[in-house]
Amino acid sequence: MIKVRKQVINWKWLFAVIPVALYAINNRLSMQYFELRYDVVANFWDYVLISFSDVYLLLFYIFPLILFVSTVHINRTFDYTKLIRLGSYKKWIFTKLRQLMIIDINFLLFLIAALLLTAINTPFSMEWSNVGRINTSGNEILYYLQQYFSKPFLAFILQIILLLLTIVTFQIMFCILYARFQNVSLLYFINGFMYLYGAISFKLFPASIKFVSVQNYLSLFHGVASFDSIFIPFSVMFVALMILVFIANKIDQNYKQLKNLIKRYSPLFLYGFLCFMGILFNVSNNTEGELSVWDILIVTFSGTTNEMFSLVSFVYHVVVFMGFVYLFQLLLHKYLSEMSYYMLIRYKSMYRWFLSWFPKIIIGIWLLLLTLFSVTIFIAVLIGYELTVPQNLFKIIYHFMINGFLQLLFYVLFVITVSLFTKDVFKSFITLLALTVFMLPDFSLYNSIPVGLNSMAYMLEKTSVFLTSAKLFGYILIETIILLFLLNKRDYEI
Amino acid sequence: MSLIELRNISKSYKGLTLFENTSVSFEKEKIYGIIGHNGSGKSVLFKMICGFVFPDHGGIFVNGEELGKNRRFPENFGIIIDKPGYLGDKTGFENLRYLADIQNKISDEKIKETLEKVGLHYTIKQKVKDYSLGMKQKLAIAQAIMEDQEVLLLDEPFNALDVDSVENIRGLLKSLNNEGKTILLTSHNNEDIEVLCDHVFRIRNYKLEQIK
Amino acid sequence: MLKHLISIELKKALNLRFFLFSLALILLPLITILPIINGSYVFHRTIDVHEQLLSSSPIPLLFPLLLIPLYAGSYANEKKDNYLQYVMPRTKISDYVVAKGISNALITFIVAYLMIYIPFLFIQYIDPMINYIYYETAFMNPVSIGTFEVIAQESVHLYGVVYSLWVAINGVLYVTIAYLLSICLNNTFVALSIPFLWWFIIHFVTSVLGLEKFSPLYTVFPFAIAAQQFWTIFIPFIVLILFIVSLIFYIKRSRKIWEN
Numbered sequence: 001m002i003k004v005r006k007q008v009i010n011w012k013w014l015f016a017v018i019p020v021a022l023y024a025i026n027n028r029l030s031m032q033y034f035e036l037r038y039d040v041v042a043n044f045w046d047y048v049l050i051s052f053s054d055v056y057l058l059l060f061y062i063f064p065l066i067l068f069v070s071t072v073h074i075n076r077t078f079d080y081t082k083l084i085r086l087g088s089y090k091k092w093i094f095t096k097l098r099q100l101m102i103i104d105i106n107f108l109l110f111l112i113a114a115l116l117l118t119a120i121n122t123p124f125s126m127e128w129s130n131v132g133r134i135n136t137s138g139n140e141i142l143y144y145l146q147q148y149f150s151k152p153f154l155a156f157i158l159q160i161i162l163l164l165l166t167i168v169t170f171q172i173m174f175c176i177l178y179a180r181f182q183n184v185s186l187l188y189f190i191n192g193f194m195y196l197y198g199a200i201s202f203k204l205f206p207a208s209i210k211f212v213s214v215q216n217y218l219s220l221f222h223g224v225a226s227f228d229s230i231f232i233p234f235s236v237m238f239v240a241l242m243i244l245v246f247i248a249n250k251i252d253q254n255y256k257q258l259k260n261l262i263k264r265y266s267p268l269f270l271y272g273f274l275c276f277m278g279i280l281f282n283v284s285n286n287t288e289g290e291l292s293v294w295d296i297l298i299v300t301f302s303g304t305t306n307e308m309f310s311l312v313s314f315v316y317h318v319v320v321f322m323g324f325v326y327l328f329q330l331l332l333h334k335y336l337s338e339m340s341y342y343m344l345i346r347y348k349s350m351y352r353w354f355l356s357w358f359p360k361i362i363i364g365i366w367l368l369l370l371t372l373f374s375v376t377i378f379i380a381v382l383i384g385y386e387l388t389v390p391q392n393l394f395k396i397i398y399h400f401m402i403n404g405f406l407q408l409l410f411y412v413l414f415v416i417t418v419s420l421f422t423k424d425v426f427k428s429f430i431t432l433l434a435l436t437v438f439m440l441p442d443f444s445l446y447n448s449i450p451v452g453l454n455s456m457a458y459m460l461e462k463t464s465v466f467l468t469s470a471k472l473f474g475y476i477l478i479e480t481i482i483l484l485f486l487l488n489k490r491d492y493e494i
Numbered sequence: 495m496s497l498i499e500l501r502n503i504s505k506s507y508k509g510l511t512l513f514e515n516t517s518v519s520f521e522k523e524k525i526y527g528i529i530g531h532n533g534s535g536k537s538v539l540f541k542m543i544c545g546f547v548f549p550d551h552g553g554i555f556v557n558g559e560e561l562g563k564n565r566r567f568p569e570n571f572g573i574i575i576d577k578p579g580y581l582g583d584k585t586g587f588e589n590l591r592y593l594a595d596i597q598n599k600i601s602d603e604k605i606k607e608t609l610e611k612v613g614l615h616y617t618i619k620q621k622v623k624d625y626s627l628g629m630k631q632k633l634a635i636a637q638a639i640m641e642d643q644e645v646l647l648l649d650e651p652f653n654a655l656d657v658d659s660v661e662n663i664r665g666l667l668k669s670l671n672n673e674g675k676t677i678l679l680t681s682h683n684n685e686d687i688e689v690l691c692d693h694v695f696r697i698r699n700y701k702l703e704q705i706k
Numbered sequence: 707m708l709k710h711l712i713s714i715e716l717k718k719a720l721n722l723r724f725f726l727f728s729l730a731l732i733l734l735p736l737i738t739i740l741p742i743i744n745g746s747y748v749f750h751r752t753i754d755v756h757e758q759l760l761s762s763s764p765i766p767l768l769f770p771l772l773l774i775p776l777y778a779g780s781y782a783n784e785k786k787d788n789y790l791q792y793v794m795p796r797t798k799i800s801d802y803v804v805a806k807g808i809s810n811a812l813i814t815f816i817v818a819y820l821m822i823y824i825p826f827l828f829i830q831y832i833d834p835m836i837n838y839i840y841y842e843t844a845f846m847n848p849v850s851i852g853t854f855e856v857i858a859q860e861s862v863h864l865y866g867v868v869y870s871l872w873v874a875i876n877g878v879l880y881v882t883i884a885y886l887l888s889i890c891l892n893n894t895f896v897a898l899s900i901p902f903l904w905w906f907i908i909h910f911v912t913s914v915l916g917l918e919k920f921s922p923l924y925t926v927f928p929f930a931i932a933a934q935q936f937w938t939i940f941i942p943f944i945v946l947i948l949f950i951v952s953l954i955f956y957i958k959r960s961r962k963i964w965e966n
Contacts, residue, residue: 278910312913315906315909315910316910330896333896426899429895430775434771436764442739546791567795567798573795597797
């Protein structure tokens with residue numbers, strides 16, 4: 001450890017921060033013109049923060065530099081004799097990470113020292129100066145920071161934490177990749193790629209793809225302003241870090257097993273990711289106006305009605321609910337292709353075979369609805385929507401849970417019936433999706449076709465949620481009868 | 495020159511050793527029977543002769559030409575391997591017609607005649623997916639012989655056939671042999687082998703032993 | 707030989723069910739949707755009607771799903787029913803598979819082309835004789851029909867042909883992907899459903915990320931989106947082509963066709 005410390009605490013960082021200091025001095029000089037023009041006086045923190053939050057500086061100098069140094073360090077200190085003594089890749093990764101963090105802190109200390117030093121001999125105050133109040137091009141950093149943070153010192157601390165968090169996340173990713181592939185070219189490639197990608201995401205990406213824009217996780221003001229939340233940039237990076245820590249913990253396990261696991265659950269992951277994306281999209285798109293979390297629930301799962309149609313909410317409705325049915329169809333396809341007379345004879349009847357797996361599907365539907373419900377509400381609360389209780393709260397929850405359940409049950413039974421009848425799950429896929437036509441505005445036929453009836457947009461109309469339940473219930477009854485008939489009467493051939 | 499010659503064949507298939515350095519040749523206009531316990535490699539042997547799978551070592555020569563050099567599949571072979579194959583939503587006649595169209599050597603009449611020979615009526619309008627297993631087997635035999643193929647490789651051709659049909663197909667194979675066809679067949683039924691075959695091989699210890 | 711095999715495949719594909727299904731695809735929008743939109747939207751030009759007909763129909767939403775049942779699953783079926791083993795001694799199986807792919811593409815191309823072009827013909831040439839569609843003549847204020855408007859400015863007929871071709875070519879790409887996947891994957895259901903999932907999910911993802919102009923749906927049916935620069939429609943198109951090329955490469959390298 002002593003040897004490591006000797007190696008990493010290195011005065012060469014002093015040279016690395018010289019460009020930063022020069023840049024900061026340049027900022028300080030140009031501030032004079034700004035003060036004169038707008039008749040304001042900048043204070044100590046203004047000088048520190050404009051340089052520390054500067055996207056160009058972070059994206060094109062500090063971040064690439066530290067990634068490059070990390071890469072060199074990882075590659076130079078990798079040694080099989082050490083690895084064998086550490087006993088596992090996991091330990092190796094966390095040992096490396098500790099060393100890298102010493103480098104990070106070292107560098108940050110020099111960096112902060114340079115920033116503070118270039119700002120001395122300016123008016124000192126722990127409050128915001130009036131420079132931040134001016135909303136003009138070129139002053140975005142201070143303008144946004146003073147809007148979101150009560151004290152400049154707070155912004156300064158959080159900027160350090162965000163930068164460190166992002167750097168550590170990337171470093172652990174590098175360690176994992178190196179442990180897995182032992183190929184330094186890969187890391188250098190990522191270095192180059194990140195440089196280019198950072199430039200592209202900064203200059204070319206529209207504001208809507210803020211989640212994958214690097215600068216939002218390097219510069220506090222940029223992240224906070226893009227997400228309109230202090231919380232999100234930190235939490236996204238934190239989640240990424242946690243996932244990587246999890247992977248690092250599992251890295252020594254048999255890789256093939258993991259691959260099978262990923263292969264088996266990838267449809268589920270993709271589905272969950274899409275659902276989550278839709279929720280985030282709706283939650284972050286409705287921050288204007290005084291909406292409650294319940295309104296957000298309605299907006300997110302609005303679906304379509306005869307009067308209200310938007311392609312995005314239609315598509316999201318299909319992704320969430322038909323997506324669930326698709327996962328079920330994957331399962332059904334497996335059940336049907338594995339089915340044989342030998343198996344059926346052991347179940348004694350088709351009916352029992354059906355009952356052997358169907359209750360799991362019911363539980364699955366409830367789990368899905370509960371998860372969608374709680375995740376949406378949770379995120380909405382976190383982002384700061386009101387928790388006020390509306391008059392029709394019961395109806396909202398009833399419509400979401402009960403009608404949602406009935407609607408999904410209808411889809412599932414429909415798919416089972418068609419698949420058993422045609423012995424082809426793909427045909428049930430086509431028929432079910434063809435049914436979504438009745439969700440389009442010109443085709444809804446007075447909501448008589450049981451598709452998309454759990455659309456939350458019905459809450460904004462005069463439709464009775466109980467009537468919808470009755471309708472769905474009736475359809476399910478008919479389906480059940482047909483299905484029972486199919487299971488009992490039909491000469492079953494495989 | 496032998497019609498089919500296996501030279502120093504070794505083959506393991508899906509982790510199981512089946513043949514080790516075995517050589518054998520089959521002559522024209524004879525009926526050969528291949529016997530062996532389950533999993534001894536009868537079907538793989540046929541697949542190798544057809545060029546569907548390659549041996550790990552050694553070569554397979556048909557009419558003096560090695561498979562996998564210039565040609566992958568031997569010419570003019572009629573085969574039944576594994577379970578019967580078919581286009582489910584077509585009739586028996588249509589099934590044969592589509593196969594015959596590929597080389598376009600025979601007429602509708604010839605197809606109908608073949609169907610009658612194996613004991614299926616060409617007028618049956620049923621789709622093949624609704625056929626019984628025995629009917630599918632007859633259809634499989636029909637496709638193997640309808641184009642007057644010179645060599646027939648028949649893996650368990652009597653599978654799923656009723657007693658009368660077995661008699662019928664045996665007679666059919668005999669008469670084809672009399673017309674000059676070479677036939678290789680496997681069967682788990684010793685009677686079939688004894689009645690039909692001029693020569694019999696048994697697969698034992700990864701080799702083909704001639705026992706008749 | 708290839709031509710001969712293609713003609714056999716076509717014969718196999720063209721049965722009564724196929725004709726009924728494609729006839730429904732071609733005529734149903736005209737029969738069911740035209741009466742609904744006629745009178746409830748303001749039309750100035752024939753292409754406005756054509757545009758509204760398509761965007762009111764479920765065709766844009768379900769596009770790949772409508773074309774895949776035509777013939778894309780035939781390889782998977784023949785493999786499942788062991789039919790391919792009889793084909794192998796009769797012809798080169800690689801030729802057979804290529805012939806099947808070409809037939810599938812050909813059939814799809816024709817059906818998809820007619821699905822767009824026949825309604826166009828009706829609206830453009832037949833309707834003026836029977837005057838069924840109601841046009842607003844008082845306030846002439848045509849709205850752009852989107853990315854393809856530039857072609858319509860040149861010649862309406864050219865628009866009809868070019869746009870139908872564009873849809874047909876995209877249809878061919880989607881069914882070809884389904885067909886190639888049915889060779890690569892053992893699970894036919896997954897293989898045949900992936901093109902539609904791609905269509906729908908990428909549309910969703912691009913909408914959420916604010917990149918609608920690259921959505922597969924909006925590049926093939928660019929109606930519900932403001933006119934975009936022409937190059938944008940080729941981005942998803944190129945992605946599909948790259949996907950097809952890599953699938954073909956994979957099939958060749960892994961010798962998928964031989965291993966039944």
